[in-house]
Amino acid sequence: MSTASVEALVDGLQAIVGPAHVSTTPPDRVAYARDLWPRSQLDRLAGEPPRLPTAIAWPADTAQVAEVVALCRATRTPIVPFGAGSGVCGGTLPVRRGLVLDLKRLRRVRRLAAEDGVIEVEAGHNGERLERWLAHRGLTLGHFPSSILCSTVGGWVAARSAGQCSSRYGKIEDMVVDLEVVTGDGQVRRTPRVDAGGFDWNGVFVGSEGTLGVITSATLKVHPEPRARAFRGWQVPDIQAGLTVMRRAMQAGLRPAVLRLYDPLDTLMVGSDGDKKAGGGPLHTLKQGLLGQGSGGGALRWILSHPRLGNGAVNLLPAPCLLVTVSEGEPGEARATDDALAAFAREVGAKDLGEGPGRAWLAHRYDVSYKQSGIYRKGAFVDTFEVATTWDKVAALYAAVREAAGRHVLVMAHFSHAYPGGCSIYFTFAGAAPDASAMRDRYDAAWQAGLDTALGAGAAIAHHHGVGLSRRSHMGPAHGDARRWFDALKATLDPDGIMNPGKVFGEAP
Amino acid sequence: MSWTSVDDPQLGVCQRADAGARLVEPLDAAGLAQLLGEYRGAFTPTVGPPPDPGGRDRVWVDLSPFSGVGPVTDGALAVQAGGAATWGAVEGHLAAEGLTLGPVPGALWDEPLYVTLARGARRRPSPRFGELLDNLLAVKAALPGGGLTRSAVTPRRATGPDLARGLLGAGHRAGIPVSVHLQAWPRSPVTAWRAVGFAGWAEALHGGVAALHGGARPAWWRFAAQGDRVVCLAGFAGEAGLARFDEAMGGHPLDPGLARALGDEVFGPGVAAHPLGAAWSGPVSEAIGRAEVGSEIWDLRPEGVTVLGAATGPDPGWASLADAALGVLEGGP
Numbered sequence: 094m095s096t097a098s099v100e101a102l103v104d105g106l107q108a109i110v111g112p113a114h115v116s117t118t119p120p121d122r123v124a125y126a127r128d129l130w131p132r133s134q135l136d137r138l139a140g141e142p143p144r145l146p147t148a149i150a151w152p153a154d155t156a157q158v159a160e161v162v163a164l165c166r167a168t169r170t171p172i173v174p175f176g177a178g179s180g181v182c183g184g185t186l187p188v189r190r191g192l193v194l195d196l197k198r199l200r201r202v203r204r205l206a207a208e209d210g211v212i213e214v215e216a217g218h219n220g221e222r223l224e225r226w227l228a229h230r231g232l233t234l235g236h237f238p239s240s241i242l243c244s245t246v247g248g249w250v251a252a253r254s255a256g257q258c259s260s261r262y263g264k265i266e267d268m269v270v271d272l273e274v275v276t277g278d279g280q281v282r283r284t285p286r287v288d289a290g291g292f293d294w295n296g297v298f299v300g301s302e303g304t305l306g307v308i309t310s311a312t313l314k315v316h317p318e319p320r321a322r323a324f325r326g327w328q329v330p331d332i333q334a335g336l337t338v339m340r341r342a343m344q345a346g347l348r349p350a351v352l353r354l355y356d357p358l359d360t361l362m363v364g365s366d367g368d369k370k371a372g373g374g375p376l377h378t379l380k381q382g383l384l385g386q387g388s389g390g391g392a393l394r395w396i397l398s399h400p401r402l403g404n405g406a407v408n409l410l411p412a413p414c415l416l417v418t419v420s421e422g423e424p425g426e427a428r429a430t431d432d433a434l435a436a437f438a439r440e441v442g443a444k445d446l447g448e449g450p451g452r453a454w455l456a457h458r459y460d461v462s463y464k465q466s467g468i469y470r471k472g473a474f475v476d477t478f479e480v481a482t483t484w485d486k487v488a489a490l491y492a493a494v495r496e497a498a499g500r501h502v503l504v505m506a507h508f509s510h511a512y513p514g515g516c517s518i519y520f521t522f523a524g525a526a527p528d529a530s531a532m533r534d535r536y537d538a539a540w541q542a543g544l545d546t547a548l549g550a551g552a553a554i555a556h557h558h559g560v561g562l563s564r565r566s567h568m569g570p571a572h573g574d575a576r577r578w579f580d581a582l583k584a585t586l587d588p589d590g591i592m593n594p595g596k597v598f599g600e601a602p
Numbered sequence: 603m604s605w606t607s608v609d610d611p612q613l614g615v616c617q618r619a620d621a622g623a624r625l626v627e628p629l630d631a632a633g634l635a636q637l638l639g640e641y642r643g644a645f646t647p648t649v650g651p652p653p654d655p656g657g658r659d660r661v662w663v664d665l666s667p668f669s670g671v672g673p674v675t676d677g678a679l680a681v682q683a684g685g686a687a688t689w690g691a692v693e694g695h696l697a698a699e700g701l702t703l704g705p706v707p708g709a710l711w712d713e714p715l716y717v718t719l720a721r722g723a724r725r726r727p728s729p730r731f732g733e734l735l736d737n738l739l740a741v742k743a744a745l746p747g748g749g750l751t752r753s754a755v756t757p758r759r760a761t762g763p764d765l766a767r768g769l770l771g772a773g774h775r776a777g778i779p780v781s782v783h784l785q786a787w788p789r790s791p792v793t794a795w796r797a798v799g800f801a802g803w804a805e806a807l808h809g810g811v812a813a814l815h816g817g818a819r820p821a822w823w824r825f826a827a828q829g830d831r832v833v834c835l836a837g838f839a840g841e842a843g844l845a846r847f848d849e850a851m852g853g854h855p856l857d858p859g860l861a862r863a864l865g866d867e868v869f870g871p872g873v874a875a876h877p878l879g880a881a882w883s884g885p886v887s888e889a890i891g892r893a894e895v896g897s898e899i900w901d902l903r904p905e906g907v908t909v910l911g912a913a914t915g916p917d918p919g920w921a922s923l924a925d926a927a928l929g930v931l932e933g934g935p
Contacts, residue, residue, distance in 0.1 A: 209885035210811070210904035253762075264758060267736075270905055285917050288883040288906045291722045292924045296767035305763070314905045317815050340677065344788055346730055346819055346842050425846050426817025433841075481756045483678030483739075512757035514678045514739055514785050553756040560762045568762060574749030575765040578776075581930035582768070585923060597762045 094170075094190070099147055102168055102192070106150045109160045114151040114198070125149050125175065125193040130183040130563065131476040134469050135536055138529035146173065146187040153198045155273060155281055155309040162307065162591075163279035165192055171594050172277075174303040176217065176248030179240040181477065182561025184252060184302045188595045196247055199309055207232065211270050213312040216247025232315045235262025235350075238557070239459055247308045253300035255557035257458055258350040260343065260511045261421070264557065266299045268313045274298055276306035277587025297582060302559055303593035305586045319350075319421035323431035326450025327443040331412040332356060332508075333488055334441040338416060339511045340484045341437045347430050351419035351509070352516075353454065356491070357410040358505040359521070363450075379503075382468055382523075390471025397473045397503055397525035404499040416443065417454045473525035474536055478543050482552035483515040490550045491518055497542035498522055501535050510556060517556040560597045568598050605651055612641055613661070617651070622658030625651055627666065631742065631750060631780040637663065638778070639748020647778055649686045649714055665716065668780045671695040679786040680739050680755055685716035685779035692784065701786040704731025705822045716779045722771020725881070725908050727901045730819040730842050737785040741766045743777035746932045755783045775928045790840040792821060796847060797856035798834045803899075804890045806832040809852040810902045811886060818847035825899035835861035883908045 094102070099117070106115045116122075126143035127133055133143070147170070152158045165172050171191030178185060187193055196217035203213040207230070214223060220241040227233055236256035238244060248254070250272065255264040262268070272284045272295060284294040298305060329335040335354035342349060355363055362380050382393035396403055416438070420430035435445070468475050478498075482490050487508065495504045502524035510517035522539055526532040544567045547554045554567050569576055579598055583590070594600065605617035605625055616626040625648075628634035638645065645663040646652075652662055668684030671692050675681075679701060683692045690711040693703050705728045710718055724735040731737070740755040753766045769776050800806035806825055821839035825832060833856065838844045881900055882892060889899070889907035900908040 206885065206887065208887050209906075211885065266764070282919070285920055286883060286906065288725065288901075288903075288908060289917075290724065290881075290883070291771040292920065293722065293764070293767040293770050294920060296764040296770075299764065300761075301763045316904070344679065346787075346840065348817075423816045423846060423850075425849065426843065429817070429841070429843075429845070481758055483675060483680055483755055483757065485675050485677040510758075513787065514680055515757040517758075551754050553754045553758065553761055555761045556758065564761065571752070571754065571761055572765055573752030574745055575743075575751035575753065575768075577745060577747070577749060577931060578751070578765045578768045578927075579763060581927045582763075584930045585927040 094147055098168065102164070102170055103148055105164045105168070106148060106161065106192070109164065110150050110152050110157050114153070116149045117147070121149050122146055125178075125195070126187060128178045128180040128183065128185045130181055130186070130561065131474055132183065132533070132536060132563065133186065135474060135529060135533040138469065139533055140529070144186070144188055144190060146193040147190050149193045149195055151195050151198050155199070155275065158194070158196075158199070158275045158307050158309055159279055159281050161192070161194060162275050162277065165591050166277070166279055166589050169589060169591065171591050172303075172307070173593050174247070174251065174307045176245035176251070177219065177243050179244040179248065180252060180559060180561060182252075182559045182563040184559050184561030184593075184596055186562065188562070191591075194307060196245065196307070196309070199247075202226065203310060205230070205315075207315070210314055210316070211312050212315050213310055214246050215310045216245060216250070216308050218246045220244050220246065220249065227315060228318060231318050233318045234268065234313060235316055236265060236268060237458070242459060246311055246313075250299055250308050250311050251302050252559035253555075253557060255510050255517070257509070258419075260352050261348045261350040262316065264510075266296065269295050269299060270312040270314060271295065272298055272308055272312070273310040274306040274308050277589065277592040281309075282306075300559070302561065302597050304597050305583060305592060307592075319423075319427065321421065321424040321427040322350075323420040323427045324448040324451025324455070325418045325420075325431060325434065326446035326448075327416040327418070327438045328413050328446055329354070329416050329438070329441060329443045332414055332491070334443065335414050335416045336484065336487055336508060336516075337441055338434070338437045338443065339508065339516060342434055343511050343513045345433065345437075347433055348422075349418055349430050349434060350421045351417060351451070351454070352511045353417040354508040355415045355417075356506045356508075357412060357414060358407045359507050360413070360415040361410065362505065363415060379523075382471060382473065390473065393468075394472050394525040397523050400499055400501060400503050400524060403503040404495065407503075407505070415446075415450060417450050419451050419455070468523070472532075473523060474532055475521065475523040476536070476540075477558070478520045478522065478540065479517050479556040479558055480520075480543075480547040480552045480554060481510070481515060481517045481556040482547075482550065486550055486552065487516060487518065490547065490552055493546045493550060494518070494520060494543050497546040498539045501539040501542065519556075562596065565597065565599050613637070619655040621655055623655035623660040623662065625655070625662045625664055627664040629667065631668075631744060634663065634778065634780060635744040635748050635750050638744050638746055645774075645778075647716060647774055663778070665714070665778070665780075674699060674701065674786060675755075678755075679788070680783045681786045683715060683782050683784065685719075685743075685782060686714045688712050688714055689718070696786050697789065700789050702789040703737065703784060704728050704787060707734075710734075715782050716774075719770050719779050719782070720773050720776075724770075725883075725901045727824055728820070728822050729814060729903075730821040730839060731787060735770060738766075739783040739785055741769060741779050741783075742781040743769050743779045745777045746775060746928075750780075751777065772924060772928065776931065792837045792839050794838040794844050795858035795861040796834075796836045796838070796844075796851075797858050797860040798836075798851055798853040799856050800832045800834070800853045803827075803832055805853065806834055807886055807890060807899070807902060807907065809850070810834065811904050812850040812852070813843075813847045814902075814904055816843070816846035816850035818843035818850065820847065823902070825902065827898070833860070837861055881908050881910050
C-alpha cells in the first residue's frame, strides 16, 4: 500500500475503533506477524524476515467489526482475524499484509441460559477464563484444548478445535448451536440454529479460518460440571490392544472424558506412572530438550540428527503402552463408565496401574504450550502433526507415518479423541540439522512425508489444528472438486476476497 | 407412460417419454459427473422412471446404478451405500451382519439417501445413537458443471470448512450424492423399557434433560400428551444409563408395556411414522410453551427440542445466500 493509502486506512480505522485501538508501530506489527507455527521460528533462524501487517485494530463490538470490514472492502485491504495467536499452522500470518483484526476486546458473555443448556459468548473471550466463569456457576463447556490458556472462543470455532475431553463432550463443531458472523461483504449475520435443518451454515463457518468472515460470537452448549471423576491407567500389551479397548468402549456407547493411548516411546517419555519422570541417559536428554529444559544442546542435537538410528532404537523398545482413562459425570455414570472400561481393558490383558497416571495427566495437561521455544535455541526443532482415520486403518497409518517421516525426524505419537468409527493420531516429531536452512529443509521433508502418507491412506489430513499454511498444499487433493463449493461460498460471502487471503485452499484458481 | 430409447445429441443414449421428457441413466460416478459437466440444463434425480415424466423439457437422471449397499469396514463399522439406496435397504443389510444404524425414522425408511441429504434432515429421537447425519462419515457427490467431490472416510471431517456438509440441505442443485459412508453400530437387543407419566410438559422436559445430564442414553424415546398428562416412553439397548434414567427422570412410573407396545420395532420402520418436515426446533424453555398446544416432542436434547406439528420455514436471508452460492457453483456470476 502507498503511504497515502495507509494513512487513509489508519484514519478510517481510528474513526471507527478510536485512536487508542489502532496501531502501526513496529513492535506491534512484529508481534502480530507470528503465531505458534514452528515453521515461522525456523524462518526467523534462517534470517528470513516476517511479513508484517500494515496495521492492527482492536474493535470493541460487532458493529465496529462490521464497519472495519466495510472500510477494508472499500480499500481492498486484506483482513486477518486474530484471537490469541496460539495457532500452530500459520493461519493468522498476514501473508498479504493488510489489517490484523484482534478480537480480544469482544469478550463479553452475552447470555447464559442454563435451563436451555447454552451460553452465547463473544469471540475474543479467553478459553480458560470462560471455563472458570462457568465453573463458578456449576457449569462447564467441556472444551479443554492444551492451548486453553492462550486461545479464544473465536479461534476454537474458526480452526475446528478439539479439547482433551472430546470423547465425552465432542469437538467444538459439536458444541456450536449458532454463530454471529460478519461476512466479507460487511453484513452481520446470525446462522440458523444447528437443529433447524436445511443448509448447514454452521458447518461451513466452523473451520473456515477467517476466510469467509469474522466470527464475532458463538452460542455453545454447556453442561453441569461433573460431580465425580474416575482416573485410571492401564499398561496394555501393545498398541493394537490399546486401540481395541478404545474402539470397543466407543462402539458400546460409553462416553469417557479421556481415552489416551501412548506409543512405546511416548509411554517412556510420560513415565509408567504418567508423571513425566523418565530416567537419565539419552531419554532424559531428549525429554528435557523437547520441553525446552535442561542445559547444553550437543547431545540433543546428536540424537535428533540421527533419526533413523533413533527410530530404529524405538522399534526395540518393549511393546507395552500406557492407556490413560478418565470417566466423569454424575457419580453413577462415572463409576459405570470406569467399570465398563476396566472390563474391556482386562479382556486384552491390560494391567491396572491405579489412579496415578490419570491424575498425573490431569496435573500436567497444559504443560506443552509455551514451552517449545527453548529447543530452537539448542539448534533443534519440534512440532506436532495430527490426523484422523477409521479404526481399521489406525495402526497401519501410525506405522506408515512413522516410517515416512521417520527418515527425517524422530517420531512418537499418542492416540486420542476417540469416536465410534475411529480416532486421532497425534504425532510429535523432532529433528536437528547443522544449520537453520538445513533444519528447515528437514522440517519440510517431514511434513511433506506425513501429509502424503495420510492422504494416500485415505485419512483426514488434520484433526483439530486446522489448515492455515501448513496443510494448504494438500487441501485440493483431499477434497477433490469440492473446492468449487468453497470458491462459490467465498465468492458469495467475500466477493472482494479480502478475508484472510491465501489460507485454507489458497487463492482461487 | 412408456419410454423409448433414443440417441439424444446432447445426452447420448437416453429414453424419451411420449410427452418428450427425457430419462438418462449414467453408468457410474464418472459418467454422471461428465453428464452434469457437459449438459448445461437442469436435471431432476430419480430412481427408476418417474410415474409422471412432466413436461417436454424435463430431463431426469436415473440414479438406479447407485443403489447398492456394502461392504462394511471391519473395525470401523463404516457401511458404504450408493446415494440411491434407501435407509431401509442399508438397515436391512446391516441387520444381516448383526449391526444397525440405530433407529431410522419411519418416514425415511423408503427414502433414498440422496433425498434425505438434499433436505438436510438430521433429527432422530435417539440419545444413544445420536443424530442421523452425525453418523455420516463421508459423501462423494457429482457437482453441477461436472467434477466429483472427495472426502476421506473418517470419524470427523476435520480439514477446513466441512464441504461435505455444504451439500446437505442444499437441494439437488448443489450436487448429487453417489456414494455415502455411514457409521454402523453393534446391534444390541432392546432389553429394557420404561414409561413415565408427568403432570405437564415442563416437568417432562426438565426430567428428560436431567436424565441426559445424569448419563441416560435411551436408544429411542418419545414424549407425547395423553389426556391431562405427558408420557415419556423409552427403550434401552444394552445398559446405556438405564439406572441413571430411573434416578434422574422423576415423574410417575407407568407400565413399561406401554413402551414395548409402541417400540418393539425400534430398529425397524415403526419407530415413528411422522414426516420430519413439519417440525419446530428451539430451546427447551421456548418449547414448553409450544408443546402445550402440540401433541408430541420429536427429539429432546439439553440444548434444544424438536416439536412436531409446528413447522417453521427456512430463514429467507440465508436461503437467498445459499441460492447465490449455488448460482456461482453452476457457473453463474
